[in-house]
Amino acid sequence: MSDHDFILVDEEDRENTREEGEKASDRGDKKNVVPADGKKEKDREDDGYEKICFICHRPESVTGKMIDLPNNITVCPDCMQRSFDAMTNGSVDLNRLMNMPGVQFFNMSDLENMQPRQQKIKKKKEKPKEFHQLDIKEIPAPHKIKARLDEYVVGQEYAKKAMSVAVYNHYKRVATGTMDDIEIEKSNMLMIGPTGSGKTYLVKTLAKLLDVPLAITDATSLTEAGYIGDDIESVVSKLLAAADNDVERAEQGIIFIDEIDKIAKKHNSNQRDVSGESVQQGMLKLLEGSEVEVPVGANSKNAMVPLTTVNTKNILFICGGAFPDLENIIRERLQKKTSMGFNAELKDKYRDDKDLLSKVTVEDLRKFGMIPEFLGRLPIIFTLKGLDKDMLVKILKEPKNAILKQYQKLLALDEVKLDFDDGALEAIAEKAMEKDTGARALRAIIEEFMLDIMYEIPKDDSIGEVTITRAYIEGTGGPVIRLRGQEMPLLG
CATH class of the missing domain: 1.10.8.60 (Helicase, Ruva Protein; domain 3)
Known part of the structure; x- marks a missing residue:
C-alpha cells in the first residue's frame, strides 16, 4: 500500500472524524500528544512510548507487534486480519460500494490530518530479573527468623516460634526436594487471632526476611467458578504478579489469605453457598499442591487474558482470620466436660478467660464451618493473643x-x-x-x-x-x- 492508495469512506463518517481531529488538536493538554517534530515514525528512534492501534486503540504491549502503514498509522495484527477476512469472505462488495450515494474516494495522506491526536502510553522499563535461588545453607535457622520477627512484632511469642519452625521446615523441603524417597508434606499454616493482633504484619515481615515474593489476598471476594467475584486461581495470579510474572520464582513464594473465616460453611441457609463451602473445596488442590492454569494479570479467566501453568507444590500458604464467635464454641465444649458432682466446673469459669482462643481444636473449627478436608491441608494451627x-x-x-x-x-x-x-x-x-x-x-x-x-x-x-x-x-x-x-x- 503506497501513499497514493485510495480507500472508501462514507461522507458522514469523514465529517465526524474531521470534527474529532479538530477537537483533539484544540485541547490544552500537550503532555501526552504525539510530538510534532516533522519526522515520520520510521525515521524517529524509539521515544519510549507504545504504538497504538488506529482501529481498536489497544497498545502494542497488549496486541503484539504493530503493522506500520504510511502517514504514521499503526494497526494491530488482529484488526488487520479481520479486515482481510472481511474482504476475502465477500462481506464487503466493492462494486456495490462504489455506486452508493455519499461515498467518495480520498487520499490516505488526508487521513493523518483528520484523525484525533492519540494519547500515548509510556512503555514499562524492563528491569533485569533477579532470581534468588534458595540454598539450604542460606536459609535462616528458626531462632534467627524469630529474632528478626522480634524486632518488628511485640509479644505473640508462641505464634512467632511456631511460624519460624514451619517456614524453616518448608524451605528446607523446597531446597532439598525428596530425601531417600521420603516425601515431606507442606507446612501450610492457619493463624487465628483477634483483629489488630498482627497477623498480616507477621507475614509481611517474614516475606521481607526471606526475600521471596508475597501475595496478600482477601478471601471475602472469592467465589465459586462462574459467579461474580474472583476465581480461586486469582490468589496464585496475584503471587505471579508479585514475582514479575516469573513462574519459577512464584513457585517458591508465600500466599497469605486473610479473612479465611469468611468462607466458612453457612448454617441454615436456603441459598446456594457460592462463597463458602464451595470455595473451601476449590482451594483443596491449591493447598495440597498441583499444576493450575492461572490468568496473567487478571482475577478471572476469559478469552482476552493469557494463561500460564503454575505448580503450587512449593508455595507456602498461610491463612489467617479473626473467627468471631469461635470463643463461644470453645467455651461450650469446655463447659460440657463435667456439669455435676465434685469435679463440676463453674459456668462462668471461662467467661473472662483471655487465653480461651489458645484452647482451640480442629473440632471447634469444623463446628465453626470449616470442612475437614480444608483443615487437613493446614496442619499447623496457632493462635495470637489479644493485645493488652x-x-x-x-x-x-x-x-x-x-x-x-x-x-x-x-x-x-x-x-x-x-x-x-x-x-x-x-x-x-x-x-x-x-x-x-x-x-x-x-x-x-x-x-x-x-x-x-x-x-x-x-x-x-x-x-x-x-x-x-x-x-x-x-x-x-x-x-x-x-x-x-x-x-x-x-x-x-
Missing part, C-alpha cells in the same frame, strides 16, 4: 518502625526533638483499648492529637523540643514546648 495495655505501650515505642519513632523522625527533619512521657503512652493505650480494634487504633489516636503539633511546629524556628503529656492526650492540658535555650508550657 502493656503490649500496646510496647508497640508504640519498641519495634524498629514504631509509630512514635516515625513521628520523631519527621520532626527531626525540622530539627525538633519529640518526646512522649510514660503517662502519655499509657493514655494512648487506654484509648486504644476502648476502641477494641487492636494495634490499628493506635495510629488513628496519634494522628488525631499530632495534627495540631505537626501544623504549628514548622511555623516557629525557635522551637527545639516538644514533650507530649498525659494531660494533652486527655484534653486537659497541652504539650511542653521547649524553645532553644528556655522552657515554656503550651496550654491547650
Whole structure:
C-alpha cells in the first residue's frame, strides 16, 4: 500500500472524524500528544512510548507487534486480519460500494490530518530479573527468623516460634526436594487471632526476611467458578504478579489469605453457598499442591487474558482470620466436660478467660464451618493473643518502625526533638483499648492529637523540643514546648 492508495469512506463518517481531529488538536493538554517534530515514525528512534492501534486503540504491549502503514498509522495484527477476512469472505462488495450515494474516494495522506491526536502510553522499563535461588545453607535457622520477627512484632511469642519452625521446615523441603524417597508434606499454616493482633504484619515481615515474593489476598471476594467475584486461581495470579510474572520464582513464594473465616460453611441457609463451602473445596488442590492454569494479570479467566501453568507444590500458604464467635464454641465444649458432682466446673469459669482462643481444636473449627478436608491441608494451627495495655505501650515505642519513632523522625527533619512521657503512652493505650480494634487504633489516636503539633511546629524556628503529656492526650492540658535555650508550657 503506497501513499497514493485510495480507500472508501462514507461522507458522514469523514465529517465526524474531521470534527474529532479538530477537537483533539484544540485541547490544552500537550503532555501526552504525539510530538510534532516533522519526522515520520520510521525515521524517529524509539521515544519510549507504545504504538497504538488506529482501529481498536489497544497498545502494542497488549496486541503484539504493530503493522506500520504510511502517514504514521499503526494497526494491530488482529484488526488487520479481520479486515482481510472481511474482504476475502465477500462481506464487503466493492462494486456495490462504489455506486452508493455519499461515498467518495480520498487520499490516505488526508487521513493523518483528520484523525484525533492519540494519547500515548509510556512503555514499562524492563528491569533485569533477579532470581534468588534458595540454598539450604542460606536459609535462616528458626531462632534467627524469630529474632528478626522480634524486632518488628511485640509479644505473640508462641505464634512467632511456631511460624519460624514451619517456614524453616518448608524451605528446607523446597531446597532439598525428596530425601531417600521420603516425601515431606507442606507446612501450610492457619493463624487465628483477634483483629489488630498482627497477623498480616507477621507475614509481611517474614516475606521481607526471606526475600521471596508475597501475595496478600482477601478471601471475602472469592467465589465459586462462574459467579461474580474472583476465581480461586486469582490468589496464585496475584503471587505471579508479585514475582514479575516469573513462574519459577512464584513457585517458591508465600500466599497469605486473610479473612479465611469468611468462607466458612453457612448454617441454615436456603441459598446456594457460592462463597463458602464451595470455595473451601476449590482451594483443596491449591493447598495440597498441583499444576493450575492461572490468568496473567487478571482475577478471572476469559478469552482476552493469557494463561500460564503454575505448580503450587512449593508455595507456602498461610491463612489467617479473626473467627468471631469461635470463643463461644470453645467455651461450650469446655463447659460440657463435667456439669455435676465434685469435679463440676463453674459456668462462668471461662467467661473472662483471655487465653480461651489458645484452647482451640480442629473440632471447634469444623463446628465453626470449616470442612475437614480444608483443615487437613493446614496442619499447623496457632493462635495470637489479644493485645493488652502493656503490649500496646510496647508497640508504640519498641519495634524498629514504631509509630512514635516515625513521628520523631519527621520532626527531626525540622530539627525538633519529640518526646512522649510514660503517662502519655499509657493514655494512648487506654484509648486504644476502648476502641477494641487492636494495634490499628493506635495510629488513628496519634494522628488525631499530632495534627495540631505537626501544623504549628514548622511555623516557629525557635522551637527545639516538644514533650507530649498525659494531660494533652486527655484534653486537659497541652504539650511542653521547649524553645532553644528556655522552657515554656503550651496550654491547650
